[in-house]
Amino acid sequence: KQEVTQIPAALSVPEGENLVLNCSFTDSAIYNLQWFRQDPGKGLTSLLLIQSSQREQTSGRLNASLDKSSGRSTLYIAASQPGDSATYLCAVRPLGSKSGGYQKVTFGIGTKLQVIP
């Protein structure tokens, strides 16, 4: 059974700092990995989607890497801003099999980020 762990659970940094959020997963048979942002009481906003064949994806100040063999992904946020304050979730889609299981995405519990002005 896939387990997704995110470390740290919470992080508080001063504005302008670069930071790294970590995600690890136990089963490397994944189809893709996705990073989301969740604001309090709100839905999930997709940030980056990395296919299993890819090593990294970039969008603006965000860069996500994937090391499938070691079961790890990192989300790098450059020059953090107060508006980046949110909970960041990592989600893994399995490779699946002929009988299914392909769409049963497993989420981590998230890292709660606070960027202090």
Place this chain on the structure above:
Amino acid sequence: EPEVTQTPSHQVTQMGQEVILHCVPISNHLYFYWYRQILGQKVEFLVSFYNNEISEKSEIFDDQFSVERPDGSNFTLKIRSTKLEDSAMYFCASSLTVQETQYFGPGTRLLVL
């Protein structure tokens, strides 16, 4: 920009009552999903739906749950007889293809008393 919408934003119900949660996915999307998040816990996959039928479901999605696409725009989640432990935030999502990004709605917070 197109977005997934959900109604109501909040729902309070008595244990044993039926509830229907409503979602309007992005119009050209073909795959639809329900997830839930119990307060303080992980987001959990419930079910995926394609071509008017369930394509996958989790262990949570038992006989008390059902999904329906009653017309060309709505996607609903029904809980037949709610339990206290069904209290959670329920998220609807949709995607154009199964491989692509899922777009999430803002959620419906369900409280069962």
